[in-house]
Amino acid sequence: MNGKARTILAAGLAAWLLAGTAAAATPGYGAPPEGLAAALARLAAAYPDVIASADMSAVVLRDGTRLPVSDGRTDKSFEEMLDHPDIDDMFAFAYPAGAEAAAPPLNFDPGRIRVEALFGKIYGDCKAGTAQKKFRKVQWLPKLGGGSLMFTTAEGADKALEQVSAELEQLPAKFRTYLMPLGGSFACRTIAGTERRSMHASGAAIDINVKHSAYWQWDGKKLRWRNEIPPEIVGVFERHGFIWGGRWYHYDTMHFEYRPEMFQK
Ligand SMILES: [Zn+2]
Numbered sequence: 729m730n731g732k733a734r735t736i737l738a739a740g741l742a743a744w745l746l747a748g749t750a751a752a753a754t755p756g757y758g759a760p761p762e763g764l765a766a767a768l769a770r771l772a773a774a775y776p777d778v779i780a781s782a783d784m785s786a787v788v789l790r791d792g793t794r795l796p797v798s799d800g801r802t803d804k805s806f807e808e809m810l811d812h813p814d815i816d817d818m819f820a821f822a823y824p825a826g827a828e829a830a831a832p833p834l835n836f837d838p839g840r841i842r843v844e845a846l847f848g849k850i851y852g853d854c855k856a857g858t859a860q861k862k863f864r865k866v867q868w869l870p871k872l873g874g875g876s877l878m879f880t881t882a883e884g885a886d887k888a889l890e891q892v893s894a895e896l897e898q899l900p901a902k903f904r905t906y907l908m909p910l911g912g913s914f915a916c917r918t919i920a921g922t923e924r925r926s927m928h929a930s931g932a933a934i935d936i937n938v939k940h941s942a943y944w945q946w947d948g949k950k951l952r953w954r955n956e957i958p959p960e961i962v963g964v965f966e967r968h969g970f971i972w973g974g975r976w977y978h979y980d981t982m983h984f985e986y987r988p989e990m991f992q993k
Contacts, residue, residue: 758804760797760816767819767989768797774969774988775883778850787815789849806835810924813841823990824975825966831953832977839971839990840978844925851882851930854916863931866890868910871897877913880931885986888968889934895964906961911935911982920945933985934970936961941982942974953979966991 761767765784772782780790787795799814809817821838852858862882866889868874874893879886896907912935915928927933935941940956955974962972969988973980 756803756805757809757820758799758801758814758817761819761822763822764797764816764819766992768815770992771815771818771989775850777883778846787846789846791849793845793849795843795845810837810841811922813843815843815846817841818843818989822992823971823987825991826963827975829955829957829959829962829974832975832979835977837976837978839985839987840976842924842927847925847927847930851880851932854914854929854931859916859930860914863914867893869893869897869904869907872904872908874908875910877910877934878931879913879934880986882930882932883986883988885932888970888986888988892965892968892970895967896961899960899964903958903961905937906940906957907936909937911938911941927985933983935982936984938982941980943980943982944976944978951977951979953977955979955981957981 768782768784768787771787772779778789779787781788782797784797786797789795795815797815799812801814804812804817809820818839818841820841821836823838852860852862854860859880860878862880863878864881864886865876866879866886867876870893879889896903913928913933914931915926917926917929918924919926928935936957942954942956944951957972957974962974965972965984969986969991970984971987971990973983973985
């Protein structure tokens with residue numbers, strides 16, 4: 729064995745040992761994601777009425793609440809991350825804005841992980857009646873007779889939705905069937921089968937026409953992602969800070985929610 733071969737063998741052995749160590753040390757979810765500092769800056773910029781500052785240690789709210797960015801866990805199961813996320817877990821999956829719609833990889837749910845302690849401060853609590861105090865009536869596609877819905881005014885979400893509505897009205901008539909009648913907006917409830925509060929309970933989510941939707945909870949144990957929602961519609965929502973449930977492994981293709989922190993400018 730010459731020196732070079734020995735070096736290659738040693739490097740291979742080291743890589744194999746390292747891979748074993750890495751697999752043992754990080755069997756689950758929870759490690760800080762790449763680009764975390766930029767994501768925290770986007771978070772603070774997205775919710776300036778509630779967030780005073782955000783750095784790699786904590787998100788500090790204007791009322792003095794301090795939310796640690798990391799709970800130190802890197803071994804969470806996917807369900808644990810959904811049920812007990814810290815701030816960095818919210819950015820575990822980068823939201824693929826503008827990408828072609830396609831079946832996401834296993835558990836790829838960008839934006840589905842939400843720290844309730846933060847969102848409760850931003851939007852209020854519907855059970856206590858504080859969320860509803862921030863609502864106002866928003867006209868949905870008024871030129872087309874789309875009716876109206878109650879939506880939150882927190883952090884300008886209502887204005888973003890009005891811009892979405894105005895742009896969607898400009899689309900050709902063939903798109904209307906996806907947009908009307910509305911599937912729903914405010915509902916003071918937890919997500920089906922969980923204790924987690926839905927963004928519908930904050931008045932910051934909207935479901936377009938249920939008739940064209942695919943929702944993983946309707947499909948039993950065997951998930952089969954598919955989509956009818958045209959990219960033109962998804963693009964309008966995304967340009968105004970709304971994420972789309974069609975980008976989730978746990979798909980919900982009628983669902984859009986206001987999450988401006990998920991978009992890289
Ligand atoms: Zn929904």
